[in-house]
Amino acid sequence: MLQIKNLEAGYGKVQVLHGISMEVPKGKVVTLIGSNGAGKTTTMRAISGMIKASSGEITLSGKRIDGLESYTIAKLGLAHSPEGRRVFATMTVTDNLILGAFPRLTGSRPKGDVAGDLDRALELFPRLKERRTQLAGTLSGGEQQMLAMARAVMLNPDIVLLDEPSMGLAPILVEEVFRIIEDLKSRGVTMLLVEQFAAAALKVADYGYVLENGRISVHGPATQLRDDPAVKAAYLGGGH
Numbered sequence: 001m002l003q004i005k006n007l008e009a010g011y012g013k014v015q016v017l018h019g020i021s022m023e024v025p026k027g028k029v030v031t032l033i034g035s036n037g038a039g040k041t042t043t044m045r046a047i048s049g050m051i052k053a054s055s056g057e058i059t060l061s062g063k064r065i066d067g068l069e070s071y072t073i074a075k076l077g078l079a080h081s082p083e084g085r086r087v088f089a090t091m092t093v094t095d096n097l098i099l100g101a102f103p104r105l106t107g108s109r110p111k112g113d114v115a116g117d118l119d120r121a122l123e124l125f126p127r128l129k130e131r132r133t134q135l136a137g138t139l140s141g142g143e144q145q146m147l148a149m150a151r152a153v154m155l156n157p158d159i160v161l162l163d164e165p166s167m168g169l170a171p172i173l174v175e176e177v178f179r180i181i182e183d184l185k186s187r188g189v190t191m192l193l194v195e196q197f198a199a200a201a202l203k204v205a206d207y208g209y210v211l212e213n214g215r216i217s218v219h220g221p222a223t224q225l226r227d228d229p230a231v232k233a234a235y236l237g238g239g240h
């Protein structure tokens with residue numbers, strides 16, 4: 001579904017990604033593992049068009065998307081849930097979710113059924129359903145993050161990029177986020193997941209890629225990476 005070939009990208013003169021290649025097959029969950037600054041977020045940004053690749057090729061369902069605007073890439077069915085909590089504090093949970101369906105109202109996605117999208121999102125995120133009339137700014141930090149994730153999946157995207165959905169969450173919410181990822185997976189949503197909890201990510205994922213200093217050092221089926229001594233030592237130790 002998503003294919004990346006020899007991707008190079010960075011910021012100004014600083015090159016962060018030095019020719020990475022990876023694949024996210026339809027209906028599968030792929031996780032990208034790496035230490036701080038390895039280039040995981042940069043990879044997500046390049047895929048979603050937030051930054052331009054300086055070289056290489058990215059294709060989504062056979063169509064080349066590198067060089068396209070984020071807006072056009074989103075129209076092609078790719079949703080990006082970036083790092084951090086991006087919610088509208090003075091709007092309710094429901095209204096924040098409806099904003100996720102905005103492309104239907106502007107015509108950049110097929111019209112569809114916004115009420116249906118909302119119901120589905122609330123079913124998927126029971127914690128948000130209970131708080132649907134609450135102002136987003138009054139949610140806990142973790143709940144706000146969940147709301148940002150829920151908004152990203154509002155329009156039933158073909159593929160979702162999830163960048164550290166559990167960042168800064170209390171353990172109970174981390175578990176909830178992973179349950180939601182499992183749930184999305186069982187509904188056939190293709191996902192590329194970046195997570196600090198590499199062991200948990202490798203449990204939900206089908207495949208994994210390890211990124212070191214902007215290069216893929218190891219990749220393979222998630223079960224294989226979980227047993228890889230080097231991966232274990234570097235990323236799966238110490239209570240993760």
Ligand SMILES: Nc1ncnc2c1ncn2[C@@H]1O[C@H](COP(=O)(O)OP(=O)(O)OP(=O)(O)O)[C@@H](O)[C@H]1O
Nearest residue numbers: 011012014016034035036037038039040041042043
């Ligand atoms: N907007 C930016 N301008 C300049 N340099 C940046 C920018 N964003 C990130 N970088 C640099 O690019 C490198 C890779 O950053 P990136 O955020 O992709 O890493 P990461 O693997 O996601 O790390 P983390 O796990 O800490 O989030 C880092 O050295 C970072 O300082």
